Amino acid sequence: MSHKKTLIIILGPTASGKTGVAVELAKYLNTEIISCDSRQFYKEMQIGTARATEKEMQGVPHHFVGNLSVMDYYNVSMFEKEALSTIENIHKNSDFAIMAGGTGLYINGICNGIDDLPDPTPETKEYLTTLYRENGISALQDKLLEMDSAYYKKVDLNNHKRLLRALEVCMSSDKTYTELKTSPKKERPFNIIKIGLNMERSEIIERIHHRTDLMIKKGLVEEVKNLEKHRDLNALNTVGYKEIFEFLDGITTLERAIENIKTNTRRYAKRQITWFKRDESIHWFHPNDIQKIKDFLS
RNA sequence: GGUGCCAUAGCUCAGUUGGUAGAGCAAUGGACUGAAAAUCCAUGUGUCCCUGGUUCAAUUCCAGGUGGCACCA
DSSP: OOSSEEEEEEEOSTTSSHHHHHHHHHHHHTOOEEEOOTTTTBTTOOTTTTOOOHHHHTTOOEESSSOBOTTSOOOHHHHHHHHHHHHHHHHHHOSEEEEEEOOHHHHHHHHTOOOOOOOOOHHHHHHHHHHHHHHOHHHHHHHHHHHOHHHHHHSOTTOHHHHHHHHHHHHTSSSOHHHHOOOOOOOOSEEEEEEEEOOOHHHHHHHHHHHHHHHHHHTHHHHHHTTGGGTTSGGGSSTTTHHHHHHHTTSSOHHHHHHHHHHHHHHHHHHHHHHHHTOTTEEEEOTTOHHHHHHHHO
16 A cells, blocks of 8 residues: 555445444544435435434544535535545544445545536526426427537437536536536545445345334334425435325325335435446445455455 | 126236237336436336137137125125
8 A cells, every 4th residue: 555545435235234334444443434425414314314323323423424404505516525625634633534325426526526517507507497397308408409419419318407417517608518528537645445335136125124114113204294394305305205205295105105115225226236336446345244344455 | 695897927907809918117237427315218027817618729709616806695
C-alpha cells in the first residue's frame, strides 16, 4: 500500500449485512463510517430504511445518516462534494475511512466523480415537466432530437427522466448535454478498495422477508402515517413507504401491502446486483466471512 | 343429497367455431452522471384436472370421476 490514505467501500444489495460488516471494520481500524444510502439521509425515515440503531452503531460515528429532512432537495453532486470533504476530515486522524451503502450512482460519484453541469432554473424545470405532462413523451423526444441528436441516438427514449435531465441541461447551456457530459475519471487523493457483500439469491430473499416483517413490528405503519403529508415528495417515493400509503388509502390490505414491500425490495436488490456486477474492481465476500475480509485488507 | 357454473403459466384470468395456447403480475436478464430504494428495456414459462368415448386429430365436443364456488333442500 502506498503512502496514500485509503477509502474502504462496503457495498452490496439491500439486506446483505453491510451495516454489521462496516461497524466491525470501523472498530477494527478505529475509524468512522460514511453512509452512502440515498434514503438513509432523511431523518424522518428510520424504520422503513432499515437505519442502524444506536446499539448497532456501537459508538462508531456515522455520517450522512438522518442528516436531512424529507423536504430537503439533494442530489449526487451535493453528496460528492460533502462526502469528499468528510473523507478528508476522517483521513486527518486515520489512514482509513469506511463508506457503506447500496446506492450505486452515489458510490460512483465518490469513486469517479461526476461532471459539473449547469444548474437549470426552476422555470426551465417547470417548462419541461409541463411539456411532458401535457404533450407526453414524444414531445420530449422531439425536443431532444432538435437539441442534442447525438444523445437522442443513445438514450433510452422511453425513459422520461433521462430525457428531462438531458433537456434541462441543454436548455441551461450553449452546449449540448453530450458535449458537457464528458465523464472524466476524477483523481482522488486516496486509494479505494471495494468490498462487495453478497450471498445466494434465496438467502437474500429470506433476509428481505424477515427484515420486512421486523419493520412492521417496529411500527413502520405509524412512521409512514406521520409522513402522509409529505407523500408527494421524492424522498417518499420509496419502497416500504409507497406500499403503506396504499394501505392507508384503503386500496390494499395490510397483508397485501407487506407482500408488495417484499416484492419491491426483492426487485430493488436485483437492480443493485445488476449495477454492481459490471464493476470488476469489487472484491466479493459473504458477510459472515468477516475474518476473510480483514485478512484481505491486511 | 339435488341443480347450475368453474378447473389453462408460480398467481389472476383470456382463448382455441376440434389442428397441443396467450395477457397482466411475479420471475429472470439488462440499461442507468443531479429524482437512483427512482426511472426504463428485454425474455421465457404449460401433462390446458383425471379416465374413457366420438374423430384422421380432443385442451376444445360427449359421458363418468375428482376438487372448488353458488343456489335449492
